[in-house]
Amino acid sequence: METLLLPFSPRFIVLTICAVVTALLIAIGIADRKIFDILLVPILIFAALTLLGVRDLLQKSHAVLRNYPISAHIRFLLEEIRPEMRQYFFESEKDGMPFSRDTRAVVYQRAKMELDKRPFGTQEDVYREGYEWMHHSVSPKAHAREKFRVAIGGPDCAKPYSASVFNISAMSFGALSPNAVRALNAGAKKGGFAHDTGEGGVSPYHREMGGDIIWEIGSGYFGCRHRDGTFDPEAFARVAGEDQIKMVELKISQGAKPGHGGVLPAAKVSEEISKIRGVAMGEDCISPASHRAFSTPVGMMQFIAEMRRLSGGKPAGFKLCIGHPWEFLAICKAMMETGIYPDFIVIDGNEGGTGAAPLEFMDHLGMPMREGVNFVHNALVGINARDRIKIGASGKIATAFDMARAMAIGADWCNSARGFMFSLGCIQSLSCHTDRCPTGVATQDPTRARALYVPLKIDRVQNYHHATLHSLTELIAAAGLEHPQQLRPIHFSQRTSTTQVQSFAQLYPALRPGELLEGTEDPRFRDGWRMARSETFQPAL
Template sequence: MIEMFETATPVLEALSTLFVFAIGLFVLLIVIVFIFDISQRKNAVLRNYPVIGHFRGIFSSLGEFFRQYFFAMDREEMPFNRAEREWVHRAANNTDTTVAFGSSKNLTPVGTVIFANCPFPTLDEDATETRPIAIGEGFCQNPYTAKSLFNISGMSFGAISKPAVLALSNGARMAGCWYNTGEGGLSPYHLEGGGDIVFQIGTAKYGVRDLEGNLSDEKLIEIAEYEQVKMFEIKMSQGAKPGKGGILPGAKVTEQIAQIRGIDAGEDSISPNRHLDIASTDDLLNMINHVRKVTGKPTGFKSVIGATDWLDDFFKEINKRGEALAPDFITLDSGDGGTGAAPMPLLDNVGLTIKETLPLLVDKLEQYGLKNRIKVITSGKLITPSEVAWALCAGADFITSARGFMFSIGCIQALKCNKNTCPTGITTHNKRLQKGLDPDNKATKVANYVHNMNHAVEVIAHSCGVSEPRKLNRNHVRIVQNNGRSIPMNELYPSQHLGGTV
């Protein structure tokens, strides 16, 4: 026993010495921080409250975590609440999406959407499959017949990671939907998945630009030769930052991304706030027709609507030139959209939301007799079946989502998309963080999300008494008013054309 005590004594002494040394280092560190805090002149809190003032920053950064997991109710969070995210996660995992004991959604706020179920719903045996819609048929060499009403919106390789692109592109193939490349150009990972692709031409023309940054017909032809590339979309503006081009922080501009985009690695990728060669409605029509002529594929444009007068000028010009020269589609984004880095003033306060602009755009198309010629694609926080069904009622032909599909492959709304520190590996190029994202597993979840979304929208359509979702119209949805009562959408937005393409 004595020998054991004698043997342990040096170890205890060493541990004691180490403990005292650690305490000394800790005290020294506090002294250094104290001296630095009271000496600096940039931060008043730290100067007045040295050392303990640092806890303010720590608690502020932890606030997002505690609000998300402990304090926020299911329907409180922004930009997407827990109930919405959970529905997407369950749909992506192909698990039970039913809930019990009543709705947790408050159905009385102004603007709430309520679908008008009919007394005699459509029986399953009377239901019909959602019909594919041809885009550009009769107006370009290679029209595109799109099968799915729900598709993947623009997310650039660069803004999101290699495994995320692989998951989305493979999932698109499995689900039979399209995947929009975003403005970052066409990567090998978009092609590897084998799904249909919509190539987006951003204001910097990444992937189809010459050395001076101008649109290159040679590169357009090169992209169009890929059979998977079905359409071209000219991006005028996007929901995250209307009136400003794309922003990719330099930390996310790897050598490969720089090569695809035609820029320098490690430097911020800042696109112009508009196309330098599009300064009028005439220029826009000219660009659309040039791209369609060069590629032979359906071509349209994407925009957030704020000012509306230009739409009349645009549609009048189309009718003057002839509908053959019209865009094959218009992608309408919402002023509250966006997955990447964006200035808060633009994100919060610029651009009208889809709830206002979608009915307006559809009515304008109907007014000028162009609704059947120009297909309407819409995006912007439409990640659940009720939102997708509302868009169909308002007159959309297709719905796309970016953040919904991010949730489907594991996004936890950490709000780190612009930091290259995404904990789920979706929006980071950090190899260690990307390891957690298995493209094969996530591709299946993408496909599940699409299939379950389409099925759930069909359920809403059948409850309203129609045989398939695209037969939904404005008679089928009511909007709650400030007096607490709801009125049919067709009374708010009267139009001869009440719904999408039928």
């Protein structure tokens, strides 16, 4: 009896109704052929739903469809639109992730040069644990008129570069559409700041617009590789010598997926990508997890010196997300042993995220940006090298407060990737890895990329940069300072409980100049310094 009633149970009632309605409509149409044409469309609709239900019953991939034919498709539809529903109807101004609605809105407003002020007081809970603020002065300064810039290039650099303190972080052509690259680079040229290529190579869309370029090369050596994937110094020298390229950057790791290589399947290696990256069509484009040009800290320093030489003396440095502390300290020891120092180091935090990554890597691998910046800053202070090496910070930086906070704990300048994506019109749809970006920013589909109108977006990129630096100017002046390089940890505080507050100077204690050389007892460095060896990345246990 239960089996006979099963078609009328809640699980199967939708399929039963569709089948019965289909049969009734067909019967009515046969009985009265005058109305058959009128009933044809409903018959086709209900017949299609019935066939869908039968398919659901017979398929084996989805258990929920076997138990709830037809109706379970509503679940998949809701799953598909869940991010949009949450973003548009349920999230507050402050709790959207990875960037809150308030942060996205202020970028849009600044990019469009619209009113970016907020009424009626802060929506932040200023008594929650983790709330942070910047100290102001009772004697604020006048707003600085100069554009905040930083000179990058140590004693061994023949062509130092004066960089803005706010630049476009590494995003490759391939991840970004041609129009996105065009707009970013032209906006950088118009605003007088730099554009990092990412490891995908220098594309025609970078060159077309003429903006200052930081050329990043990764373990795939795209744009400067031999046929077998090894580093080609002659090809590197040809590209690095171009006037448009201002600095060369070696990518060791990125915050979104440190220690994880990448593969662009052969099917996606177009003729254009093949030419730009220097890879063969019909073969997988592989970016290994580690470099083949060197395998030790000393070898890494020698490679950076070679990059600087081949580029004609331009600033050469590297980017990484901090992992094992002893590995970076081994790099420091290699600097001292070889006498080779990079001109700059960019610290990418694990909160960085323009690259698609496995969940475990994205959520739980790598040091966050602030801890990484402060660790590197103190390590360089500890070996008396901080004055010759500049530090860049990247990882979820979008506002002037983000910049000031990073610079207070050790950064000389900041890079932003997603902030500039928002300025192009990115709506945080979280579809970057699907090639279905709704705004034409992160796609190689020309029918989608055409939505990004380059002349308009050039202005918005430049506007966002200008307005953010203006806001930074206001913050600096309010603190009684004249330049962001004067920021120190004592200028910021964090609430560590509802009743306790600590200065950043307490949260991020400083090493003395030369302290690592003298022998430190600071637990953050003591054991790592002992384990670090310049001849290998492996620890001395």
